[in-house]
Amino acid sequence: MKKCLIVDDSRIIRRVASKILFELGFDPDEAEDGEKAIEAVRIRMPDVAIVDWDMPVMDGLMFVTALRKLPGGDKPIVIFCTADNEVHHIERALDAGADEYIMKPFDSEIVRSKLTILGALD
Amino acid sequence: MQPDDFEFLARLLKERSGLVLTKDKGYLVENRLMPVVRQKRLKTLAELLTALKNGEAAVAEHVVEAMMFKDTGFFRDWKPFEHFRHTVLPNLLATRKAKKTLRILCAGVSTGQEAYSLAMILDQAREAWAGWTAEIIGIDLSAPALTYAATGLYSQFEVQRGLPIRMLLKHFQKEDDSWRLKDAIRGMAELKVWNLMDDLFPLGRFDVVLCRNVLPYFDMQTKFAVLQKLGRSMSDDGVLYVGLHEPLSGVSTSFQAVNARLGIYVSGRAEAAKIATLAAPR
Numbered sequence A: 001m002k003k004c005l006i007v008d009d010s011r012i013i014r015r016v017a018s019k020i021l022f023e024l025g026f027d028p029d030e031a032e033d034g035e036k037a038i039e040a041v042r043i044r045m046p047d048v049a050i051v052d053w054d055m056p057v058m059d060g061l062m063f064v065t066a067l068r069k070l071p072g073g074d075k076p077i078v079i080f081c082t083a084d085n086e087v088h089h090i091e092r093a094l095d096a097g098a099d100e101y102i103m104k105p106f107d108s109e110i111v112r113s114k115l116t117i118l119g120a121l122d
Numbered sequence B: 001m002q003p004d005d006f007e008f009l010a011r012l013l014k015e016r017s018g019l020v021l022t023k024d025k026g027y028l029v030e031n032r033l034m035p036v037v038r039q040k041r042l043k044t045l046a047e048l049l050t051a052l053k054n055g056e057a058a059v060a061e062h063v064v065e066a067m068m069f070k071d072t073g074f075f076r077d078w079k080p081f082e083h084f085r086h087t088v089l090p091n092l093l094a095t096r097k098a099k100k101t102l103r104i105l106c107a108g109v110s111t112g113q114e115a116y117s118l119a120m121i122l123d124q125a126r127e128a129w130a131g132w133t134a135e136i137i138g139i140d141l142s143a144p145a146l147t148y149a150a151t152g153l154y155s156q157f158e159v160q161r162g163l164p165i166r167m168l169l170k171h172f173q174k175e176d177d178s179w180r181l182k183d184a185i186r187g188m189a190e191l192k193v194w195n196l197m198d199d200l201f202p203l204g205r206f207d208v209v210l211c212r213n214v215l216p217y218f219d220m221q222t223k224f225a226v227l228q229k230l231g232r233s234m235s236d237d238g239v240l241y242v243g244l245h246e247p248l249s250g251v252s253t254s255f256q257a258v259n260a261r262l263g264i265y266v267s268g269r270a271e272a273a274k275i276a277t278l279a280a281p282r
């Protein structure tokens, strides 16, 4: 089963995203900020990471930058998932190493289509 | 709604659009037609039906349009578009080198995403067809859907269904919480109000036809008739894309499957050699 890590400080979002990813055939894990997410990927490198931007302790941008430098950290597909929807936000996230970008609010169809584009389904 | 009213409406829809309104879809009628009732400054569905029965043409057009299923998305299902990008387009660029024309039809284009997805793919290969005439024609019986398409303004939800983020950045401009397709892509698609029940030959011949997620609403006879028309509007080695779950086997013998799972067919007149070049997508 493909593994996925949901990084978001909102418990509700984590739960919604986990459910969507589970239904798409992933084994989801959760972290509530970037630092916890770093700990999580050190133990288990996911196939996909869904990452919020604004979080306490360590934000999503710092997390992705750090992740990409870890051994094996280039492998996970990283999808930003945030309410920040300005062009410059999107550009910064892609520059930091994100593969895709979801603007909240989102639904399962959006998640599915982004994963399909990235070849992460089937 | 009275059973004979339902039947009257079902008959009208089938005649005018091919749509088969089954009893289990009855719940949709009120949902979709109440806005028409209000628009026409009527009070009840019954009044609308009376107007319909009196043969008011403008009302009928409105009702038919309102009953259409218009769901769509950019790069819907993704893989068929990848197949077009990697297999069909390069093949056409080779086989049409002398004529330097490329014509694509989106039959049932709805709010435009399908046509614009193809335009974005063509745009990426622009150098390969410099000096060519490339046409993407989108037809639909719904004038409001085409008007929406022509504005090129899509909601945040719409641009997130199927559209890769880098294409969003490249081809759209943000306007408040919506995204507007840039003219360079928008201008590549020509949109026309056209009914698939009518003749298609005034539109000319096409190298590629997409008729995706349109046929399932028709009955067998209508499907057959529409496929025949589409077939006659295609070049001998033309490629047809239907939706993912719309196998043509048993419906039409005018086409041969290239990849039935992805809904990709070639016109039956194509020689086997051509089909072989259109191998399964990567």
Ligand SMILES: C[S@@+](CC[C@H](N)C(=O)[O-])C[C@H]1O[C@@H](n2cnc3c(N)ncnc32)[C@H](O)[C@@H]1O
Residues within 6 Å of the ligand: B016, B017, B018, B019, B068, B069, B070, B071, B072, B073, B076, B107, B108, B109, B110, B111, B114, B139, B140, B141, B142, B145, B194, B195, B196, B197, B211, B212, B213, B214
């Ligand atoms: C479900 S949408 C599919 C849109 C797009 N092809 C896709 O696959 O995403 C079906 C579209 O076909 C149009 N349509 C249905 N019957 C038609 C007819 N007889 N002539 C022209 N358009 C028709 C509807 O108005 C609607 O916009």
